[in-house]
Amino acid sequence: MALESANEEVEKREYQQRIDMFLESNNVNRTELEALLKYHAEKEKAGFVENKRPRWDFPGSFYFVATVVSTIGFGMTTPQTVAGKIVLIFYGFFGCAGAILFFNLFLERIITFLAFILRWLHEREMKRKGIGNDVKNSQERRSSEVSDTDSYDAWKPSVYWVMFILFFGAIVVACCASAMYYPVENWTYFEAIYFCFITFATIGFGDYVVSQQEAYPYVHFYRLGNFIFIVLGCCCIYSLFNVTSIVIKQFLNWILRKLNCQCRRRKPPPRGRRNAITPGHLQKNAKNTKPNNVTVDVDADSDSEGRRNSGEMISMRDFLSANKIALAMMQKQLWETSQRGMAHGSSSGFGGGVGPLMILNRKLGQDEI
The missing domain is CATH 1.10.287.70 (Helix Hairpins)
Incomplete structure (x- = not known):
């Protein structure tokens, strides 16, 4: 705004002064002049004005297609027919995808x-x-x-x-x-x-x-x-x-x-939370390797029957007895997945990536600054 707004006002004022001078000297109706200028601008954009080469000869069409698939899109040439616009949607989709693939290669x-x-x-x-x-x-x-x-x-x-x-x-x-x-x-x-x-x-x-x-x-x-x-x-x-x-x-x-922002740090569940489940054979490993891990006793309380009737969560003993094998396998898979995730990216910050970012992460040594 600071760089361009003043120049915009100057150019707008000069344009209005030029139009007013033309109207006074030639006694032309303003509405007719504005309609003519609008029509002239549309035809100039389409390439019909003198000293402009044809837009839709083969070199012009090839140049237009290149600007579409490369996502440059100058806008100096646009399809005017319905058929041309429909074809543009289809070949533009595959053309842009192919151009992005070419850039990545x-x-x-x-x-x-x-x-x-x-x-x-x-x-x-x-x-x-x-x-x-x-x-x-x-x-x-x-x-x-x-x-x-x-x-x-x-x-x-x-x-x-x-x-x-x-x-x-x-x-x-x-x-x-x-x-x-x-x-x-x-x-x-x-x-x-x-x-x-x-x-x-x-x-x-x-x-x-x-x-x-x-x-x-x-x-x-x-x-x-x-x-x-x-x-x-x-x-x-x-x-x-x-x-x-x-x-x-x-x-x-x-x-x-x-700034000491731990964006990816997981907060441990509060001690005594009843729905925190960890397989027994993994609790021992977790206690040996991760001292901050919280393990919860899954023994049933005496008020489990009353809580079940009141709509609260059932006790861990009742839940495990019904889904013991399936739950243990699921928890084991989730635990292994979380351990792999912490091994690959435990530090906070921006990491990973897909597409070109993945290519660069694999090819370049990212020296921390």
């Missing part, structure tokens, strides 16, 4: 490649310091047991180095693309950089769109270069965003530790 491959490069640099640095022979011998001993792929997957590069390399790669792609865009589209270099970020991040405002003029020099090479830069830029920015999310997650975990 690119993310996994580029992280694997960067891990290979960073490992090579690490081994070279270790060798320069004179301790590379021991590392090499240990790797040779492990090579007889595991494959090269497993060996590289076991080594986790620093997430900060990966983020820096992806950031540098995205900057290089954006600068090269801007060097191609700004002279051809008659933009400033900053406008070209702005367009690259909006496009590569799949934001797609539509205020700047390439390949909209009627004619271009070397148009086929320009369209090919535009396609290559958009694909590379979207892949790089997508990978950079996901790696940056790992750093943000680590920062949030650091804040939680500083």
Whole structure:
């Protein structure tokens, strides 16, 4: 609001002054002029205005489909027929899903490649310091047991180095693309950089769109270069965003530790609670391994009959006698599941993940900050 509201008022005031001057000098009805301007804006958006290339020739249609499946959605071209909108819904669904799969595959491959490069640099640095022979011998001993792929997957590069390399790669792609865009589209270099970020991040405002003029020099090479830069830029920015999310997650975990927020800590049930059930053979292990675990005596009280008649929970002895085997098996499975969950993620904070986050958690070493 602070940055844009003042400029909005200035532009609105200038527009009204320009319209008033035109109406006074040409004696035109305001309602008719506004209807004409609205009609002109609609047709300009559809690509019918002079000096605009056809929107629905094959290159224009291909460009439109690419903006749909990549979720950029500039909005400079939209289907106007009912049949076109219906087809868009179907191929857009599968196309967007395929594009996300492609981005995830690119993310996994580029992280694997960067891990290979960073490992090579690490081994070279270790060798320069004179301790590379021991590392090499240990790797040779492990090579007889595991494959090269497993060996590289076991080594986790620093997430900060990966983020820096992806950031540098995205900057290089954006600068090269801007060097191609700004002279051809008659933009400033900053406008070209702005367009690259909006496009590569799949934001797609539509205020700047390439390949909209009627004619271009070397148009086929320009369209090919535009396609290559958009694909590379979207892949790089997508990978950079996901790696940056790992750093943000680590920062949030650091804040939680500083604030002493135990987000995932379970509160033990109060002592004497009657519906807390633990199998007998697990109570002994729990007492030996987890001193804070609370075990409850399940003997029946003398007032169990009265509580049963009053609608309260029945005693543990009555309940176990009716469901002894099934309940014991269920409790054993629940206890084992909880133990596995505590073993994999007992610390508080943000962890785990699906999709690209799972790929990064598996590929990168998440050094806590």
